[in-house]
Amino acid sequence: MNTVGRPTRPEAAPANDYIHPTLTGGRGLLQDEALIFELGGWDKTGVDLPTAERPADDLDGLLRAEPIGLPGLSEPEAVRHYVRLSQKNHAIDLALYPLGSCTMKHNPRLNEKMARLPGFADIHPLQPQSTVQGALELMDRLAHWLKTLTGMPAVAMTPKAGAHGELCGLLAIKAAHEANGQGHRKTVLCPTSAHGTNPATAAFVGYSVVEIAQTDDGRVDLADLEAKLGPDVAAIMVTNPNTCGLFERDILDISRLTHAAGAYFYCDGANFNAIVGRVRPGDLGVDAMHINLHKTFSTPHGGGGPGAGPVVLSAALAPFAPAPWVVHHADGFKLVEQEVEEASAAFGRLSAFHGQMGMYVRAYAYMRSHGADGLRQVAEDAVLNANYIKARLSDLMSPAFPEGPCMHEALFDDSWLEGTGVTTLDFAKAMIDEGFHPMTMYFPLVVHGAMLIEPTETESKQELDRFIHTLRLLAEAALAAKDGNGEGQQRFKGAPFHAPLRRLDETLAARKPKLRWKPEA
Numbered sequence: 253m254n255t256v257g258r259p260t261r262p263e264a265a266p267a268n269d270y271i272h273p274t275l276t277g278g279r280g281l282l283q284d285e286a287l288i289f290e291l292g293g294w295d296k297t298g299v300d301l302p303t304a305e306r307p308a309d310d311l312d313g314l315l316r317a318e319p320i321g322l323p324g325l326s327e328p329e330a331v332r333h334y335v336r337l338s339q340k341n342h343a344i345d346l347a348l349y350p351l352g353s354c355t356m357k358h359n360p361r362l363n364e365k366m367a368r369l370p371g372f373a374d375i376h377p378l379q380p381q382s383t384v385q386g387a388l389e390l391m392d393r394l395a396h397w398l399k400t401l402t403g404m405p406a407v408a409m410t411p412k413a414g415a416h417g418e419l420c421g422l423l424a425i426k427a428a429h430e431a432n433g434q435g436h437r438k439t440v441l442c443p444t445s446a447h448g449t450n451p452a453t454a455a456f457v458g459y460s461v462v463e464i465a466q467t468d469d470g471r472v473d474l475a476d477l478e479a480k481l482g483p484d485v486a487a488i489m490v491t492n493p494n495t496c497g498l499f500e501r502d503i504l505d506i507s508r509l510t511h512a513a514g515a516y517f518y519c520d521g522a523n524f525n526a527i528v529g530r531v532r533p534g535d536l537g538v539d540a541m542h543i544n545l546h547k548t549f550s551t552p553h554g555g556g557g558p559g560a561g562p563v564v565l566s567a568a569l570a571p572f573a574p575a576p577w578v579v580h581h582a583d584g585f586k587l588v589e590q591e592v593e594e595a596s597a598a599f600g601r602l603s604a605f606h607g608q609m610g611m612y613v614r615a616y617a618y619m620r621s622h623g624a625d626g627l628r629q630v631a632e633d634a635v636l637n638a639n640y641i642k643a644r645l646s647d648l649m650s651p652a653f654p655e656g657p658c659m660h661e662a663l664f665d666d667s668w669l670e671g672t673g674v675t676t677l678d679f680a681k682a683m684i685d686e687g688f689h690p691m692t693m694y695f696p697l698v699v700h701g702a703m704l705i706e707p708t709e710t711e712s713k714q715e716l717d718r719f720i721h722t723l724r725l726l727a728e729a730a731l732a733a734k735d736g737n738g739e740g741q742q743r744f745k746g747a748p749f750h751a752p753l754r755r756l757d758e759t760l761a762a763r764k765p766k767l768r769w770k771p772e773a
């Protein structure tokens with residue numbers, strides 16, 4: 253470490269230092285922050301408006317008599333409120349965000365600049381189509397890139413998230429089966445390692461879900477799949493690369509067996525980042541796959557904005573795609589809005605309008621700034637970074653599948669913590685104290701005490717080394733707690749100690765969330 257110059261880290265506190273709680277709940281330069289409704293009063297606003305003339309009362313008795321109860325803040329108060337809140341959370345702009353399966357990559361500022369162009373940002377979905385030709389052309393070009401990258405002939409652009417895309421794909425599959433006299437098929441097969449949204453979506457659409465077993469090396473068990481495929485199966489839902497961070501080696505056999513049984517192959521494309529530019533899902537026999545633009549194509553997510561989950565479709569499913577979609581005629585771009593003529597087989601509509609324009613612009617800017625060769629390198633670097641982490645941590649922590657390389661995420665189990673009294677949860681919470689967001693914990697369910705680390709390609713070697721250094725120190729501290737060394741466990745058991753909030757009762761927070769605020773009587 254370079255120690256010349258202005259120190260930027262606190263001196264380590266002497267062992268006998270008295271750490272007192274603050275009088276206000278503030279910490280360092282961070283103040284405690286109340287809810288916005290508890291802050292101001294009705295009497296303040298950030299802007300000066302002339303007092304309104306009371307309009308002619310044509311509302312009879314419906315005119316509001318009481319103040320509306322909006323929080324009243326001046327502009328600086330409003331700015332400080334939101335900046336203070338933002339400081340209480342982690343962000344991709346602060347540090348590596350290793351949340352596996354979520355592909356938390358850097359959001360290039362160029363994308364933000366493009367999305368703010370008035371021709372994209374200030375338009376309205378109900379504007380005449382002749383006035384938004386540029387926006388429609390961008391949607392058309394983005395659709396073209398998505399089809400080209402996946403080797404699929406069609407794409408439904410409207411889904412607003414990965415899970416929404418799953419719904420779109422399964423509704424298209426259901427419509428196709430019904431059109432082909434196969435409406436009796438009532439089962440969807442999902443591997444045990446599937447993301448929770450897969451079985452949830454299948455159940456929501458009215459299918460019953462049957463699990464496919466997994467082999468010891470973390471892949472779909474082909475024999476079990478074959479045994480469970482039958483005349484009742486409508487589709488399989490398989491993630492590739494799968495949620496263990498492994499490529500499904502038998503993917504061609506999986507799609508061949510599925511099609512032979514008359515079922516469709518839905519691929520969960522959340523992990524497309526690992527193969528973009530290298531593998532075309534269309535070549536693997538996929539019939540439908542959602543693409544999380546907010547993962548692979550760097551549009552912000554996780555509190556950073558809405559997502560977008562376009563679904564690419566095979567020729568067999570394309571006619572059932574939901575309206576609207578963009579078509580290019582000699583006289584310009586048009587939206588096909590009505591379920592007639594070319595759209596007469598559409599299963600309906602998935603959302604009121606045509607999707608997340610701002611996300612389309614960001615994703616398209618990302619694609620164009622990388623180019624085809626750059627997107628290929630995205631996949632290569634993402635896989636390289638994950639394997640670097642796996643290789644550098646495997647002497648201390650236990651990789652769930654030690655054999656061979658991983659794809660874009662490194663998966664560890666908790667067998668290395670045996671005898672330490674430290675759990676996956678404790679370890680993850682201690683990471684917060686050291687300045688890192690935890691990795692994905694306890695997912696996939698097939699791995700005991702899973703820790704799923706996805707660095708993405710946007711991390712430099714320096715940032716990866718900083719993260720690895722932190723995890724190695726923590727892992728050594730955890731291993732030192734072996735055989736009932738209670739003192740060694742302390743750092744983990746109560747963690748986080750330095751975050752704005754201490755450890756929460758997550759079950760209570762999930763089961764009984766406090767969603768209402770009432771003024772004190």
Ligand SMILES: *Cc1c(COP(=O)(O)O)cnc(C)c1O
Nearest residue numbers: 353413414415447449520522559
């Ligand atoms: C993120 C994710 C989803 C769901 O995507 P959302 O955009 O969050 O709805 C589905 N499957 C996998 C494997 C994922 O990682």
